[in-house]
Amino acid sequence: MKKAVEERVEPATSSFQWIERIRQGDREAFAPLFEKYRSRLGVLIYYGLSVQLRGLIEVDDILQETFLRAFKEFDQFTYQAPGSFFRWLARISNNVIVDTARHHGRQKRQAAELLRFRSESNPEGPEPVDSMTPSRLLAHHEGLRRLLSDLDALPDDYRRVILLSRIEGLSTAEVAETLGKTREATALLLHRAIKKLRQTREARGSG
Template sequence: MAPTPEESTLLQALRNGDEAAFALLVDRYHGQLLRLAMAFVASRAIAEEVVQETWIGVLEGLARFEGRSSLKTWIFRILTNQAKTRGVRESRTVPFSPLGNDDADKPSVDPTRFLTSGYFVDHWASPPTPWDEATPERLLLSKECGQRLEQAIEALPPAQRQVLVLRDVDGLSSEEVCNVLALSETNQRVLLHRARSRVRRALERYLEGDASTP
Protein backbone atom coordinates (compact mmCIF):
# COMPACT_ATOMS: atom_id res chain seq x y z
CA MET A 1 0.00 0.00 0.00
CA ALA A 2 1.73 3.16 -1.22
CA PRO A 3 1.52 6.48 0.66
CA THR A 4 -1.76 8.35 0.25
CA PRO A 5 -1.72 11.82 -1.36
CA GLU A 6 -2.02 13.35 2.13
CA GLU A 7 0.91 11.25 3.35
CA SER A 8 2.99 12.22 0.32
CA THR A 9 2.46 15.89 1.12
CA LEU A 10 3.32 15.27 4.77
CA LEU A 11 6.39 13.28 3.78
CA GLN A 12 7.69 16.09 1.60
CA ALA A 13 7.21 18.56 4.44
CA LEU A 14 9.09 16.26 6.78
CA ARG A 15 11.98 15.96 4.35
CA ASN A 16 12.06 19.75 4.15
CA GLY A 17 12.53 19.93 7.90
CA ASP A 18 9.04 21.20 8.69
CA GLU A 19 8.75 20.96 12.49
CA ALA A 20 4.97 21.44 12.38
CA ALA A 21 4.66 18.42 10.09
CA PHE A 22 6.68 16.30 12.50
CA ALA A 23 4.58 17.51 15.45
CA LEU A 24 1.46 16.50 13.51
CA LEU A 25 2.91 13.05 12.89
CA VAL A 26 3.79 12.58 16.56
CA ASP A 27 0.35 13.75 17.67
CA ARG A 28 -1.33 11.36 15.23
CA TYR A 29 0.58 8.17 16.00
CA HIS A 30 2.35 8.47 19.36
CA GLY A 31 -0.46 6.88 21.39
CA GLN A 32 -0.85 4.00 18.96
CA LEU A 33 2.88 3.37 18.91
CA LEU A 34 3.01 3.33 22.70
CA ARG A 35 0.21 0.76 22.90
CA LEU A 36 1.99 -1.46 20.40
CA ALA A 37 5.34 -1.11 22.17
CA MET A 38 3.73 -2.21 25.43
CA ALA A 39 2.67 -5.42 23.70
CA PHE A 40 6.36 -6.23 23.19
CA VAL A 41 8.17 -5.05 26.34
CA ALA A 42 7.70 -5.43 30.07
CA SER A 43 6.98 -1.90 31.26
CA ARG A 44 5.53 1.41 30.17
CA ALA A 45 8.86 3.13 30.84
CA ILE A 46 10.66 0.85 28.39
CA ALA A 47 7.80 1.25 25.91
CA GLU A 48 8.18 5.04 26.10
CA GLU A 49 11.88 4.70 25.33
CA VAL A 50 11.12 2.42 22.38
CA VAL A 51 8.72 5.00 20.97
CA GLN A 52 11.30 7.76 21.35
CA GLU A 53 13.84 5.57 19.55
CA THR A 54 11.26 4.99 16.85
CA TRP A 55 10.81 8.71 16.23
CA ILE A 56 14.56 9.12 15.99
CA GLY A 57 14.59 6.25 13.49
CA VAL A 58 11.84 7.94 11.49
CA LEU A 59 13.79 11.19 11.23
CA GLU A 60 17.00 9.39 10.33
CA GLY A 61 15.28 7.21 7.74
CA LEU A 62 13.15 9.75 5.90
CA ALA A 63 15.64 10.12 3.07
CA ARG A 64 15.70 6.34 2.56
CA PHE A 65 11.94 5.80 2.64
CA GLU A 66 11.05 4.51 -0.83
CA GLY A 67 7.27 4.61 -0.57
CA ARG A 68 6.71 0.86 -1.00
CA SER A 69 4.23 1.02 1.88
CA SER A 70 2.16 3.73 3.50
CA LEU A 71 4.01 6.15 5.76
CA LYS A 72 2.00 4.82 8.71
CA THR A 73 2.95 1.20 8.02
CA TRP A 74 6.61 2.17 7.66
CA ILE A 75 6.59 3.96 11.03
CA PHE A 76 4.90 1.03 12.76
CA ARG A 77 7.42 -1.36 11.23
CA ILE A 78 10.26 0.73 12.67
CA LEU A 79 8.55 0.48 16.04
CA THR A 80 8.24 -3.30 15.92
CA ASN A 81 11.90 -3.66 14.96
CA GLN A 82 12.96 -1.34 17.79
CA ALA A 83 10.70 -3.15 20.26
CA LYS A 84 11.97 -6.61 19.31
CA THR A 85 15.59 -5.47 19.61
CA ARG A 86 14.95 -3.81 22.95
CA GLY A 87 13.03 -6.81 24.22
CA VAL A 88 15.91 -9.16 23.45
CA ARG A 89 18.38 -6.75 25.06
CA GLU A 90 16.27 -6.44 28.20
CA SER A 91 15.50 -10.20 28.17
CA ARG A 92 12.03 -9.36 29.40
CA THR A 93 9.85 -10.28 26.47
CA VAL A 94 8.79 -13.54 24.84
CA PRO A 95 10.13 -13.91 21.28
CA PHE A 96 7.45 -13.36 18.64
CA SER A 97 5.90 -16.60 17.42
CA PRO A 98 4.08 -16.35 14.08
CA LEU A 99 1.36 -18.77 15.16
CA GLY A 100 1.32 -18.04 18.88
CA ASN A 101 2.52 -21.56 19.68
CA ASP A 102 2.16 -21.02 23.43
CA ASP A 103 -1.44 -22.21 23.01
CA ALA A 104 -1.49 -23.39 19.42
CA ASP A 105 -3.06 -26.72 20.35
CA LYS A 106 -5.80 -25.22 22.49
CA PRO A 107 -9.26 -24.64 20.96
CA SER A 108 -10.43 -21.05 20.62
CA VAL A 109 -13.73 -21.95 22.32
CA ASP A 110 -14.11 -24.30 25.29
CA PRO A 111 -15.36 -27.65 23.86
CA THR A 112 -17.67 -28.11 26.85
CA ARG A 113 -19.83 -25.28 25.49
CA PHE A 114 -21.02 -27.51 22.63
CA LEU A 115 -23.48 -30.41 22.74
CA THR A 116 -21.84 -33.81 22.33
CA SER A 117 -24.90 -35.91 21.58
CA GLY A 118 -28.44 -35.75 20.29
CA TYR A 119 -29.96 -34.13 17.23
CA PHE A 120 -28.15 -30.83 17.84
CA VAL A 121 -24.68 -32.28 18.38
CA ASP A 122 -21.90 -29.66 18.01
CA HIS A 123 -24.40 -26.83 18.50
CA TRP A 124 -24.09 -24.39 21.40
CA ALA A 125 -24.88 -25.89 24.80
CA SER A 126 -23.97 -22.59 26.42
CA PRO A 127 -24.22 -19.77 23.87
CA PRO A 128 -22.06 -16.65 24.14
CA THR A 129 -23.37 -13.84 26.31
CA PRO A 130 -24.73 -11.05 24.07
CA TRP A 131 -22.63 -7.88 24.15
CA ASP A 132 -25.33 -5.53 22.89
CA GLU A 133 -27.64 -5.57 25.90
CA ALA A 134 -27.46 -1.87 26.78
CA THR A 135 -29.28 -2.22 30.10
CA PRO A 136 -28.83 0.53 32.72
CA GLU A 137 -26.79 -1.87 34.83
CA ARG A 138 -24.47 -2.68 31.92
CA LEU A 139 -24.04 0.99 31.13
CA LEU A 140 -23.14 1.75 34.74
CA LEU A 141 -20.54 -1.02 34.59
CA SER A 142 -19.06 0.20 31.30
CA LYS A 143 -16.05 1.87 32.93
CA GLU A 144 -15.16 -1.20 34.98
CA CYS A 145 -15.83 -3.37 31.94
CA GLY A 146 -13.32 -1.28 30.02
CA GLN A 147 -10.76 -1.94 32.73
CA ARG A 148 -11.47 -5.66 32.51
CA LEU A 149 -11.04 -5.46 28.76
CA GLU A 150 -7.61 -3.88 29.16
CA GLN A 151 -6.65 -6.60 31.63
CA ALA A 152 -7.84 -9.30 29.24
CA ILE A 153 -5.77 -7.82 26.41
CA GLU A 154 -2.70 -7.56 28.63
CA ALA A 155 -3.09 -11.22 29.57
CA LEU A 156 -2.96 -12.39 25.95
CA PRO A 157 0.13 -14.18 24.60
CA PRO A 158 2.42 -11.56 22.99
CA ALA A 159 1.74 -12.46 19.35
CA GLN A 160 -2.02 -12.40 19.86
CA ARG A 161 -1.85 -9.16 21.83
CA GLN A 162 0.17 -7.43 19.13
CA VAL A 163 -2.28 -8.37 16.38
CA LEU A 164 -5.34 -7.48 18.46
CA VAL A 165 -3.95 -4.08 19.44
CA LEU A 166 -3.15 -3.20 15.84
CA ARG A 167 -6.44 -4.44 14.40
CA ASP A 168 -9.06 -3.70 17.03
CA VAL A 169 -7.55 -0.88 19.07
CA ASP A 170 -5.56 1.08 16.51
CA GLY A 171 -7.74 0.19 13.53
CA LEU A 172 -5.10 -1.02 11.08
CA SER A 173 -6.23 -3.14 8.16
CA SER A 174 -5.23 -6.79 7.91
CA GLU A 175 -2.80 -5.88 5.11
CA GLU A 176 -1.17 -3.22 7.28
CA VAL A 177 -0.86 -5.60 10.23
CA CYS A 178 0.76 -8.24 8.03
CA ASN A 179 3.28 -5.67 6.80
CA VAL A 180 4.02 -4.30 10.26
CA LEU A 181 4.49 -7.68 11.94
CA ALA A 182 5.81 -9.57 8.90
CA LEU A 183 2.96 -12.09 9.04
CA SER A 184 1.13 -14.02 6.37
CA GLU A 185 -2.57 -13.25 6.00
CA THR A 186 -3.42 -16.72 7.34
CA ASN A 187 -1.28 -16.31 10.46
CA GLN A 188 -2.70 -12.87 11.09
CA ARG A 189 -6.25 -14.16 10.81
CA VAL A 190 -5.59 -17.10 13.16
CA LEU A 191 -3.93 -14.90 15.78
CA LEU A 192 -6.73 -12.35 15.65
CA HIS A 193 -9.41 -15.03 16.00
CA ARG A 194 -7.67 -16.58 19.00
CA ALA A 195 -7.14 -13.20 20.64
CA ARG A 196 -10.75 -12.11 20.17
CA SER A 197 -12.01 -15.46 21.50
CA ARG A 198 -9.89 -15.22 24.64
CA VAL A 199 -10.90 -11.63 25.31
CA ARG A 200 -14.55 -12.49 24.75
CA ARG A 201 -14.34 -15.40 27.22
CA ALA A 202 -12.78 -13.12 29.83
CA LEU A 203 -15.51 -10.52 29.43
CA GLU A 204 -18.24 -13.15 29.49
CA ARG A 205 -16.94 -14.43 32.83
CA TYR A 206 -16.91 -10.89 34.16
CA LEU A 207 -20.44 -10.09 32.96
CA GLU A 208 -21.68 -13.36 34.43
CA GLY A 209 -20.20 -12.42 37.80
CA ASP A 210 -17.46 -15.02 37.70
CA ALA A 211 -14.47 -12.73 37.27
CA SER A 212 -12.38 -14.89 39.59
CA THR A 213 -12.42 -17.79 37.11
CA PRO A 214 -8.98 -18.09 35.39
Protein backbone atom coordinates (compact mmCIF):
# COMPACT_ATOMS: atom_id res chain seq x y z
CA MET A 1 0.00 0.00 0.00
CA LYS A 2 1.30 3.43 -0.85
CA LYS A 3 2.09 5.64 2.09
CA ALA A 4 -0.59 8.27 2.18
CA VAL A 5 1.60 10.84 3.90
CA GLU A 6 4.38 10.45 1.35
CA GLU A 7 2.11 11.44 -1.52
CA ARG A 8 1.50 14.97 -2.63
CA VAL A 9 -1.69 15.87 -4.39
CA GLU A 10 -2.04 13.75 -7.53
CA PRO A 11 0.13 14.79 -10.48
CA ALA A 12 -1.58 16.19 -13.54
CA THR A 13 -3.41 13.76 -13.49
CA SER A 14 -4.01 10.04 -13.85
CA SER A 15 -7.35 10.41 -12.10
CA PHE A 16 -8.67 12.49 -14.97
CA GLN A 17 -8.38 9.47 -17.27
CA TRP A 18 -10.42 7.32 -14.86
CA ILE A 19 -13.00 10.08 -14.54
CA GLU A 20 -13.35 10.34 -18.31
CA ARG A 21 -13.84 6.57 -18.57
CA ILE A 22 -16.66 6.77 -16.04
CA ARG A 23 -18.28 9.68 -17.87
CA GLN A 24 -18.16 7.63 -21.07
CA GLY A 25 -20.17 4.88 -19.39
CA ASP A 26 -17.52 2.63 -17.84
CA ARG A 27 -18.99 2.56 -14.33
CA GLU A 28 -16.67 -0.27 -13.31
CA ALA A 29 -13.80 2.23 -13.43
CA PHE A 30 -15.15 3.88 -10.29
CA ALA A 31 -13.88 1.22 -7.85
CA PRO A 32 -10.18 1.48 -8.85
CA LEU A 33 -10.47 5.28 -8.88
CA PHE A 34 -11.85 5.27 -5.34
CA GLU A 35 -9.22 2.75 -4.24
CA LYS A 36 -6.50 5.21 -5.25
CA TYR A 37 -7.63 7.59 -2.51
CA ARG A 38 -8.76 5.08 0.07
CA SER A 39 -5.83 5.38 2.49
CA ARG A 40 -5.76 9.18 2.48
CA LEU A 41 -9.52 9.29 2.91
CA GLY A 42 -9.36 6.74 5.72
CA VAL A 43 -6.94 8.95 7.66
CA LEU A 44 -9.15 11.99 7.10
CA ILE A 45 -12.22 10.09 8.30
CA TYR A 46 -10.45 8.79 11.42
CA TYR A 47 -9.53 12.29 12.56
CA GLY A 48 -12.96 13.57 11.57
CA LEU A 49 -14.58 11.21 14.07
CA SER A 50 -14.87 12.23 17.69
CA VAL A 51 -13.02 10.09 20.23
CA GLN A 52 -16.36 8.63 21.32
CA LEU A 53 -17.41 7.71 17.79
CA ARG A 54 -14.06 6.08 17.07
CA GLY A 55 -14.96 3.47 19.65
CA LEU A 56 -18.34 2.82 18.06
CA ILE A 57 -17.88 3.22 14.31
CA GLU A 58 -15.42 1.56 11.95
CA VAL A 59 -13.55 3.78 9.51
CA ASP A 60 -14.25 1.20 6.80
CA ASP A 61 -18.00 1.60 7.35
CA ILE A 62 -17.68 5.32 6.62
CA LEU A 63 -15.49 4.53 3.61
CA GLN A 64 -18.08 2.14 2.20
CA GLU A 65 -20.91 4.63 2.63
CA THR A 66 -18.77 7.36 1.07
CA PHE A 67 -18.07 5.05 -1.88
CA LEU A 68 -21.78 4.36 -2.37
CA ARG A 69 -22.79 8.01 -2.20
CA ALA A 70 -20.00 9.11 -4.51
CA PHE A 71 -20.96 6.42 -7.03
CA LYS A 72 -24.60 7.48 -6.90
CA GLU A 73 -23.82 11.22 -7.10
CA PHE A 74 -20.95 11.05 -9.58
CA ASP A 75 -22.87 13.04 -12.19
CA GLN A 76 -22.76 15.99 -9.77
CA PHE A 77 -18.95 16.02 -9.73
CA THR A 78 -17.15 18.60 -11.85
CA TYR A 79 -13.43 18.13 -12.46
CA GLN A 80 -11.62 21.43 -11.87
CA ALA A 81 -7.97 20.61 -11.22
CA PRO A 82 -5.72 17.88 -9.82
CA GLY A 83 -6.94 17.12 -6.32
CA SER A 84 -10.54 18.17 -6.94
CA PHE A 85 -11.85 14.60 -6.92
CA PHE A 86 -10.28 13.88 -3.53
CA ARG A 87 -11.69 17.10 -2.09
CA TRP A 88 -15.13 16.07 -3.39
CA LEU A 89 -14.78 12.67 -1.71
CA ALA A 90 -13.66 14.38 1.50
CA ARG A 91 -16.81 16.53 1.55
CA ILE A 92 -18.98 13.47 1.05
CA SER A 93 -17.18 11.58 3.83
CA ASN A 94 -17.70 14.52 6.17
CA ASN A 95 -21.43 14.45 5.41
CA VAL A 96 -21.46 10.71 6.09
CA ILE A 97 -19.77 11.28 9.46
CA VAL A 98 -22.34 13.93 10.38
CA ASP A 99 -25.23 11.69 9.34
CA THR A 100 -23.75 8.69 11.15
CA ALA A 101 -23.29 10.66 14.36
CA ARG A 102 -26.83 12.00 14.08
CA HIS A 103 -28.41 8.62 13.56
CA HIS A 104 -26.14 6.52 15.75
CA GLY A 105 -28.08 4.67 18.40
CA ARG A 106 -31.36 4.92 16.50
CA GLN A 107 -33.05 2.01 14.83
CA LYS A 108 -30.83 0.40 12.20
CA ARG A 109 -31.76 0.79 8.59
CA GLN A 110 -33.78 -1.94 7.02
CA ALA A 111 -31.80 -4.55 5.11
CA ALA A 112 -33.43 -3.54 1.83
CA GLU A 113 -32.04 -0.02 2.20
CA LEU A 114 -28.54 -1.33 2.76
CA LEU A 115 -28.59 -3.66 -0.25
CA ARG A 116 -27.21 -1.17 -2.74
CA PHE A 117 -24.13 -2.93 -4.11
CA ARG A 118 -24.42 -4.92 -7.33
CA SER A 119 -26.54 -8.04 -6.95
CA GLU A 120 -29.22 -9.96 -8.82
CA SER A 121 -31.85 -7.62 -7.44
CA ASN A 122 -29.69 -4.53 -8.01
CA PRO A 123 -27.73 -5.11 -11.26
CA GLU A 124 -26.97 -1.40 -11.73
CA GLY A 125 -25.26 -1.01 -8.36
CA PRO A 126 -21.49 -0.67 -7.97
CA GLU A 127 -19.12 -3.49 -7.21
CA PRO A 128 -18.18 -3.40 -3.50
CA VAL A 129 -14.94 -1.51 -2.98
CA ASP A 130 -13.89 -4.39 -0.71
CA SER A 131 -14.04 -6.89 -3.58
CA MET A 132 -10.23 -7.02 -3.49
CA THR A 133 -8.54 -10.28 -2.54
CA PRO A 134 -8.47 -11.17 1.19
CA SER A 135 -4.70 -10.68 1.32
CA ARG A 136 -4.93 -7.18 -0.19
CA LEU A 137 -7.82 -6.29 2.11
CA LEU A 138 -5.86 -7.46 5.15
CA ALA A 139 -2.81 -5.50 4.02
CA HIS A 140 -4.93 -2.37 3.64
CA HIS A 141 -6.44 -2.70 7.12
CA GLU A 142 -3.07 -3.35 8.73
CA GLY A 143 -1.32 -0.58 6.82
CA LEU A 144 -3.99 1.97 7.73
CA ARG A 145 -3.97 0.86 11.37
CA ARG A 146 -0.20 1.32 11.63
CA LEU A 147 -0.30 4.69 9.88
CA LEU A 148 -2.99 5.99 12.25
CA SER A 149 -1.02 4.70 15.22
CA ASP A 150 2.11 6.49 14.00
CA LEU A 151 0.19 9.73 13.43
CA ASP A 152 -1.36 9.50 16.89
CA ALA A 153 2.15 9.33 18.37
CA LEU A 154 3.08 12.74 16.94
CA PRO A 155 2.72 16.05 18.77
CA ASP A 156 -0.54 17.79 17.89
CA ASP A 157 1.05 20.52 15.75
CA TYR A 158 3.07 17.97 13.75
CA ARG A 159 0.03 15.78 13.16
CA ARG A 160 -2.15 18.72 12.10
CA VAL A 161 0.32 20.11 9.57
CA ILE A 162 0.72 16.64 8.03
CA LEU A 163 -3.04 16.17 7.80
CA LEU A 164 -3.51 19.55 6.15
CA SER A 165 -0.63 19.22 3.70
CA ARG A 166 -0.24 15.53 2.92
CA ILE A 167 -3.76 14.23 3.52
CA GLU A 168 -6.06 17.12 2.59
CA GLY A 169 -3.60 18.26 -0.07
CA LEU A 170 -3.56 21.97 0.79
CA SER A 171 -0.79 24.15 -0.57
CA THR A 172 1.83 25.62 1.76
CA ALA A 173 0.11 28.99 1.53
CA GLU A 174 -3.27 27.46 2.42
CA VAL A 175 -1.79 25.52 5.34
CA ALA A 176 -0.04 28.66 6.59
CA GLU A 177 -3.31 30.60 6.47
CA THR A 178 -5.15 27.82 8.31
CA LEU A 179 -2.50 27.63 11.03
CA GLY A 180 -1.98 31.39 11.27
CA LYS A 181 1.73 31.07 10.48
CA THR A 182 4.07 32.43 7.84
CA ARG A 183 4.82 30.24 4.83
CA GLU A 184 8.41 29.86 5.99
CA ALA A 185 7.37 28.75 9.48
CA THR A 186 4.83 26.36 8.00
CA ALA A 187 7.36 24.81 5.63
CA LEU A 188 9.80 24.31 8.51
CA LEU A 189 7.08 22.79 10.70
CA LEU A 190 6.08 20.39 7.93
CA HIS A 191 9.70 19.39 7.34
CA ARG A 192 10.18 18.59 11.02
CA ALA A 193 6.84 16.78 11.22
CA ILE A 194 7.62 14.54 8.23
CA LYS A 195 11.07 13.81 9.63
CA LYS A 196 9.57 12.87 13.00
CA LEU A 197 6.95 10.66 11.36
CA ARG A 198 9.60 8.82 9.35
CA GLN A 199 11.63 8.25 12.50
CA THR A 200 8.54 6.93 14.28
CA ARG A 201 7.67 4.56 11.44
CA GLU A 202 11.24 3.31 11.15
CA ALA A 203 11.42 2.71 14.91
CA ARG A 204 8.20 0.69 14.77
CA GLY A 205 9.23 -1.10 11.61
CA SER A 206 6.26 0.32 9.69
CA GLY A 207 8.16 2.49 7.24
